[in-house]
Amino acid sequence: MKRAVLLINVGSPDAPTVPAVRRYLTQFLNDKHVIDLPWLLRKFLVNLIIIPFRVKNSTKLYLQLWTKKGSPLIYLTRDLQEKLQEKMAGKADIYMGMRYGNPSYKKALAEIKQKGYDELVLVPLFPQHAMSTTETAIVAAEKEIKKLGLQAKVLKTEQFYDHPKFVDSFVKQAQKYDLSKFDHVIFSYHGLPNRQVEKCHPGITVDTCSCEKSLPEHGKYCYRATCYETSRLLADRLQLKPTDYTVSFQSRLSKNWLTPFTDKTLMKLVEAGKKKVIVLAPSFVTDCLETILEIGVEYGDDFRAEGGEKLQMVDSLNAEDHWVDALAGIISEEEMTK
Template sequence: MKFHTEPQLSFEQQNKIGILLMNLGTPDAPTAEAVKPYLGQFLGDQRVVELPKLLWQPILRGVIMPFRSKASAHGYEKVWLNEGSPLAVFTQRQCEGLRARLPDDVFVEYAMTYNKPSVPNVLAKMKANGVGRLLVVPLYPQYAASSAGAALDKVLNELTKQRNQMSLRTVSRFYNHAGYIQAVAAQVKAYRAKHGAGDKLMFSFHGIPQFHHDKGDPYPHECRATAKLVAQELGLSDEQYIVSFQSQFGKGKWLTPSTQTLFDTLPKQGVKKLDVVCAGFMADCLETMEEIAIAGREQFHAAGGEQFHYIPCLNDNPDWLDALTDLVKDNLQGWLQYNL
C-alpha cells in the first residue's frame, strides 16, 4: 500500500470539520464520447452490477457501452441546461446552500461517485485545507448498496490511502428524516395548489434488481416508508397514492411494480390524471427529466391518460436546504464546541 504524501499542518490546522455531499455522477457533455467512459465507471462497479468481472466486462465494453452511450447522449441532449448537466448544477447549488447555512469554519464540498469532481481530488482538497473530521452525506434518502453503498465505498477506499486518516462519520440514509419528509410534502402541496391535483399521486423511485433486496438490501422497505410518511403529511389515503420503481435495466427481475408498466395500465383502470414525484432523487437528472417528465408523459398519454404532471425534485428548494442543514447538524453533535 502506497500512502499519500500529506501537508505538514499543526493540530489546530488539521482538525477542521468537513462536510462531503455525494451524488452519482454525470458525463461532462451530452455526447456519446463523453457518456461512454462515464457508463464504463458506473456499470463497471460491482456494487451496481454484481456479476464476475470476467463475465461482465466483455459484455459491458463490447456491447453495452458502444450502443447505450448513444441513446443516453440523446437523452442528455433533451435535458442539458445552459450551466451544464442538471445533476451537477443542482448538486452544486445544494452544496452552496448548505455552506451558506453553516459556520464559516465548516468546510463544505461535493463529489461524485463516478466522473468529476472525483472523491480522491475533493478529499485531497479538503485535507490540504485542514479537514481532519469528515461527515459524508450521500444524497440518497433510501439506502441501496448500489447507490449510497457505492458512494461510501469510494470514500472509505480513499481513506485507506491516507497516512493521517480523517475521523469519519457517515449518513447512510435519511428516508424518515422529518425535515426531508416535510420538504417533499410541501413541494407536492405547492405544485398541486398551482396546477391542480391528479387522480393519484405516484412515488417513482429508482429500481434495483430483486436479488439485491433478497440478499438483504433494505431499499424497497425504506422507499415505501418514505412514501407513507409523505402521504400522511399530505393527508392522503392509501388509495390516493402508489409506489413504483423505474429505470429497469437488463432482463433480470427488478422491484415491482414498474413505473413504466403503470404508465400503460393506470389509464385503463380509470386513472386519467396522474401526478408523479421522484422523492428518492434529491436533484433532477436524466432519470427524472427525460425518463419521467418527457418519455413518461408521452407513454401515459398514448395509453389513454389525459393529464400528466411531473413534480420537480427538491433541487435547491430552501425547505430542503434547511432540512439538509438540520440533518448535518444532527450528525455533527460532539464535534463542534459551540451551539449550531
C-alpha cells in the first residue's frame, strides 16, 4: 500500500513586506472558521477595519521575526517534514502544506493525487482541536480532495493533546532547564473567543465549565478543556504541584477571549514576588511569531520592566529528534486516525 502523509500548519506571509502580509492576513482572517461572524459583518470588519489598521504593525513584527532562512514556522516545519521522511522511509511519503500562504496544502494534494497513493493521512499540527486550526485545516483539505477527485482512502489525526508521545516530547523540552531554579511555571496556550469554545458544549459557558479541575464529559473537543488536560499531564510528569504552575491564554483580540491572559498573569506573578518564570506553550508544536516574539520578546520586556528578573521561553518541539520519533508513532497508530 502506498501511503502519503500531509503535515498541515497554519502558515506565514511569503515575505516581511506590506503586500505579502496583507495577502496573508486577507486569506487568514476571512476564513469563517477563524472569525465566525456573519459573512457581511466579517467582510466589513476584516477588510475595512482589522487589516488596514494591523498590516503595518504586523509587517514590523514579521521583519523582526524573519531570518536568513525565512519564516521560522515554514523552515522548521520543512525540517520536520524532511526528518520525518527519513524516519518513515519505506512506510510513507511525507508532504507539508500551509493552510494559508505557501507552500500551499493545495499544491501538496495535487502532487499526492498525481503520484496515485492508496492512502492519505492528514496531520494538522495542532495538539488541541479548535475550529480555527484543526477544523479549518481538515475542512479545507477535504474540500480540495473532493475537487481533485483524489481516490485515496483518507485518514486524519484530529488532535493529540493527551497522547503520551506528545506529552513526553514537551517534557523533554522542559527538562533542558532546571525547573527548581524558577519561581513558577506557565503553560501558555493560544487564545480563542469565548463564543467559539462555548459552541462545543451548548448550555455551558466558560464561566460554568469545570475543566480546570478535570476533563469533563463534553471535553473531548472543547479547546479549553483539552488545554487544561495537557497542562495536568505535563505537570504530573514534571512533578509540579498545583501551586507551582498556571494555565493561561495569549494572543487575545478582545476581553471576551479565554482567560486568564498570559501577559496579565505574568504581572500578577511579579507582584507576588515570583521573579523567575519559565513558560511552555503546548498549543504550538512549531516556534513562530507567538512564541518567539510575543512571549519571548514582548512579554519578556514587560515582565522585566515590572521588576521580574528572568522570563525563560522553552523552545517548542520543532524538528527535535524525540518529536520526530513521537510523531512517527502517532501517525502509525490507526486508533489515532478517523
